[in-house]
Structures are given as C-alpha cells and as structure tokens.
Amino acid sequence: MLVQQRRLSKGLPGYPKTEIHTALEHLEMVKKSFYQNGEALRRIPRWTGELYLEYHRGPYTSMAQNKRYNRKMEFLLQKAEGLAAAASLLSDTAYPSQQLRSLWLTTLKNQFHDIIPGSSIFEVYEDSRREYAVILNSCEDLAEEYLERLAERVDATDGYLVYNSLGFARTGTVSIEGKTLETARIPAFGWKVLRLEKAEDGVKVAGNTIENKWYRIEINAYGGIASLVDKRFQREVFQEGKIGNELLLFEDFPQDYDAWDIPAYYQEKPLQWQEKAELSPVYDGDRAGLRISRNYQSSTIIQTVYLYRTLPRIDFDTEIQWSEEHQLLKAAFPLKIHNSHATYEIQFGNLERPTYRNTSWDAARFEVCGHKWADLSEGNYGVSILNDCKYGWSAVDSTLCLTLLKCATYPNPQADKGSHAFTYSLLPHGGDYRQGETVREAYSLNQPLMWRRIKTGEKKLPSEFSLVSCSNPNIIIETFKQSEDGKGYIIRLYDAHNCNTNAVLSFGVDLKRVFLCDLLENPGSELHLEGRKVKVPVSNFEIVTLKVEK
Numbered sequence: 001m002l003v004q005q006r007r008l009s010k011g012l013p014g015y016p017k018t019e020i021h022t023a024l025e026h027l028e029m030v031k032k033s034f035y036q037n038g039e040a041l042r043r044i045p046r047w048t049g050e051l052y053l054e055y056h057r058g059p060y061t062s063m064a065q066n067k068r069y070n071r072k073m074e075f076l077l078q079k080a081e082g083l084a085a086a087a088s089l090l091s092d093t094a095y096p097s098q099q100l101r102s103l104w105l106t107t108l109k110n111q112f113h114d115i116i117p118g119s120s121i122f123e124v125y126e127d128s129r130r131e132y133a134v135i136l137n138s139c140e141d142l143a144e145e146y147l148e149r150l151a152e153r154v155d156a157t158d159g160y161l162v163y164n165s166l167g168f169a170r171t172g173t174v175s176i177e178g179k180t181l182e183t184a185r186i187p188a189f190g191w192k193v194l195r196l197e198k199a200e201d202g203v204k205v206a207g208n209t210i211e212n213k214w215y216r217i218e219i220n221a222y223g224g225i226a227s228l229v230d231k232r233f234q235r236e237v238f239q240e241g242k243i244g245n246e247l248l249l250f251e252d253f254p255q256d257y258d259a260w261d262i263p264a265y266y267q268e269k270p271l272q273w274q275e276k277a278e279l280s281p282v283y284d285g286d287r288a289g290l291r292i293s294r295n296y297q298s299s300t301i302i303q304t305v306y307l308y309r310t311l312p313r314i315d316f317d318t319e320i321q322w323s324e325e326h327q328l329l330k331a332a333f334p335l336k337i338h339n340s341h342a343t344y345e346i347q348f349g350n351l352e353r354p355t356y357r358n359t360s361w362d363a364a365r366f367e368v369c370g371h372k373w374a375d376l377s378e379g380n381y382g383v384s385i386l387n388d389c390k391y392g393w394s395a396v397d398s399t400l401c402l403t404l405l406k407c408a409t410y411p412n413p414q415a416d417k418g419s420h421a422f423t424y425s426l427l428p429h430g431g432d433y434r435q436g437e438t439v440r441e442a443y444s445l446n447q448p449l450m451w452r453r454i455k456t457g458e459k460k461l462p463s464e465f466s467l468v469s470c471s472n473p474n475i476i477i478e479t480f481k482q483s484e485d486g487k488g489y490i491i492r493l494y495d496a497h498n499c500n501t502n503a504v505l506s507f508g509v510d511l512k513r514v515f516l517c518d519l520l521e522n523p524g525s526e527l528h529l530e531g532r533k534v535k536v537p538v539s540n541f542e543i544v545t546l547k548v549e550k
Helices: 002-008 023-041 064-091 097-109 122-153 264-268 360-364 438-446
Strands: 160-164 173-176 179-182 190-194 204-206 209-211 215-219 225-230 246-251 278-284 287-296 299-308 314-322 327-334 341-346 349-354 373-377 381-387 392-396 399-406 418-430 450-453 464-466 468-470 475-482 489-495 501-507 513-517 523-527 533-538 543-549
Touching (some): 064 097, 064 122, 064 399, 064 418, 064 475, 097 122, 122 160, 122 450, 173 450, 204 278, 204 287, 209 299, 246 264, 314 399, 341 392, 373 392, 373 399, 381 399, 381 438, 399 418, 418 438, 475 501, 489 533, 501 543
Antiparallel strands (some): 173 179, 204 209, 215 225, 246 327, 278 287, 287 299, 327 399, 341 349, 341 373, 381 418, 475 489, 489 543
C-alpha cells in the first residue's frame, strides 16, 4: 500500500494525486471542509437518528461462543471492580489496580475488529478462547477473594451473606448445594445476611404444562409454546394459532462475505423441521419446568423452560451441540401485541426500529443489533425478551425474534460448530419496558447474585449494607471502581428511560467530596453533599461519571 501511494503521489494520468497525513490531520481537514461547505451553502446539514449501514448484519451473531465470552467478561470485570472497591473502602484491603487493568486490556484487545464480530480466521478464536479462559478464572478468583474478606467481617453468627454487584436493590436466586433458591431483596452494591431454605412448592409441572402464580404454559409435541396465559392480566400472550419460542431455521448463503452478511432473502428460504421433542419434568429448588430435547440433522438442542416461585421471568436455559453449516437459527415469539415499533437496548440506552416494511429503508433494517433486551409493548401491556449473550434481533409485524446461531464457513470453516450454552427469558409486563422492570431484570439475568457462608473473624460490618444506591428507577449505576489515579473512587451511571432527572445517590460510608467528571475521570464541578446523599442532574440517556473521595 505504501509503495502504491508513493507512485500515486507523483501524479499518474487519470488518478488522484495522493498525500500521507496523520489521522488527526485528516480529521482537521474534514472538519475545515465541512464548515467551508456549510458557509457556501448557507446551512449546516443535520441528521437526526441513526445512520444505518445496509450491510454486514452477520457479525451481530457470528461466532456465538466468542460473544458469550465477551459478555461474561464485561460483567465479571465490573463485579470484580465493585467487590475490590468495597473491600478497599471497608477493610483497608489493597485495590488490585494493575491486575484489573491487565485483564481489561486483554478483554478490549479481543473486542478488536475482526475478533468480536466473528469474522476472523480459525486460529484467532483458538487464541481468544485461551485468553478468555485465563481472564475469566482470574476475575472469578478476584471476586471470590474479596467477597470472602467481606464475609469474614460481617457482624453475624450464622446464615449466608448474599452479595448484589448491581447498582439497584433486587431479589434473585442463588445456587446452594445444587438447588436454586430465591432470596429476599438485596441492597444495591451491597449484601444481606439470610437464612436460605427451599420454600413451599410454587411451581407445578404436570404432563406438558408448567404453572405458577403468574403464568400457565402449555408445550406442544414439537417443543414450542402452544399457550402462555398471563394470569395477572387474564390474557393469552401469543397470537391465536401461533407457536411461541418456535425455533426457525433458514438457509444462509450470502452473496458475498459469508461471516459478515445475512442475505435479505433468507426469510424466503425456511428449512423444514418437524421432528417431535422429548419432554421431561425438572425440579430445582424454587424453580421447576420442562426439559425439551430436540434433534435436527446432526445437531441436538436441549432447552429447559423454567418458572420460578415468585420471580416474573420465564427462562429458556439452552444447550446446543451444533454441527451444521450455512443455516440461521432464530427463536420466534409471535406476540399478541400491536405496535409499529419495537425497542432494543444498546449500550447506555435504547433505540426503536419499525416492525413494518413500507419503504426500502424499512426493509433494509431487517436485522437489528441489540444488547441485553428487546421489547414490544402496546398501551397497557408488553413483553420483553432478555438474553445473556446474544446481539442479533428481528421483528416483523408482532413477531419478535432473537437470532441464536449463524454458521458460516468463511473465513473460519469451523464457525459456530460445537457446544453452546446460553439463556434467554420472556418477561411479560404491564405498560411498556419502563413499567416492566425490563432494564433491571436484564441486568439481573446477566449478573447473578453471589453468596458466602458467614465466617468467624473480626466483626465490624453490618449484616445489611449498601455501598451506593439511587432512588430514581430510571437510573442505572453501572460501575463502582477505584479511580485511575488511585486517589478516589469512580461511579458511572446513566439514564435508561430517556428521562431528564435529578438523581439522588445515597452512600453507605462518609465522603469528603464528590466531583462531576468526564469519561477520562478529569474532575469538573464539585457537587454538594448533604450528609451521605448527593443530587446529580442527569439528562436523557446521559452517561454521568462521578469521582468520590473518602
């Protein structure tokens, strides 16, 4: 390329004369040209909304296992940071800044193009798998170590310390001695000591039906949901005659760029799959359900549909042994809901996309990139789909789909072959995603509670504690960590509901000062502390960074 540039720089007939500049110089020239053109036209063009690339929709899904590692690492690193910060503040434990920095750098390296899109060669994913295994184990070891130190100092003689690494109080589950048990409400970035034991049965499994106080589910002979009744609203969730959680397969032969693209005509190439499923009941502490085993060609798909005693989620724990090529696998939910737009989570916010195909622009956006959840709601009711490692979605009319696998053969002939494990969940709710606790339930699915048996030791910490919390339901406290300069702690939060808010943060420790910062942690204005509380202005979908000093 450099040799070619030197030749073109001499001025060949019919070719532009080229120059080499730094990226910064280039951007300065673009900026200057932009404003010069604006003056000449007497207007500055403005674009509202996203600039959608009508191309390369495959990387939302390609190399599913690698994307699962990425999602798990992001949450594990945040958990390790939060626990290390808590232990540092409350027990004079050294914060492992260099170790965490090294783990973050490896994670970020594996977010490089083409690694995270799933469009690299086979050897790249052999390397990334080994690296992810190391950082995953390191993060888990760090989290366990710092939770152990906190558990030793909690003033209690018996029970389980249950730790919540998210920035809002929540109920959830823990797995103790092979049983899944529901917990009481655990404070934000904090813990509560509980006596955990299995409650009275709250989920009934009989034949092909599962039922709790929220829902009644009927599974058909092929493993799809023939009926889902929401008892709270006395309504059927799915359209009449349609099947929920229907696993759909399509032929996937892009014209170019196998791992990168999904052809627009894939919907015209459905693959038939009519083998019956095997159903068997599963009982697991405070949850129960049906295990659905299905075979497809040389592959197997095992899903366990779980209902909980009191939690409103419906989980689909999925294990796939996949051997196919050039096939697109989706889970479809034909919802009995009317809306012309669906909502998809992106980082620190969400976007809406049409569910119709009126124009060429509408039709081009047939595959959507989303993160932990998508939602379709009408005036007084809606359904969210949550997931713990998927990024590809689609919606037509009232059918919302999650893309599970895309198995290209170029540039990696082994792409998506092998074992896959993931969970997605249905969350029916009143109102839209804001009233339905969608954002928080999606975080909870991705970041399970931790627990430790109470240990003997120096007892100085309370049996119930929250390091930092926020009273506003639209505010998500995403991060609590030590600042990069080591002279304070960083709290990063954002508005998840498109609201302009005066957020009120409450701290569990005394602080000296709180500053607003930029994303590089450079301090700006100081905020007024009222005891252990501070008021923070947050605009619509704004990301806010605070630096606190103790």
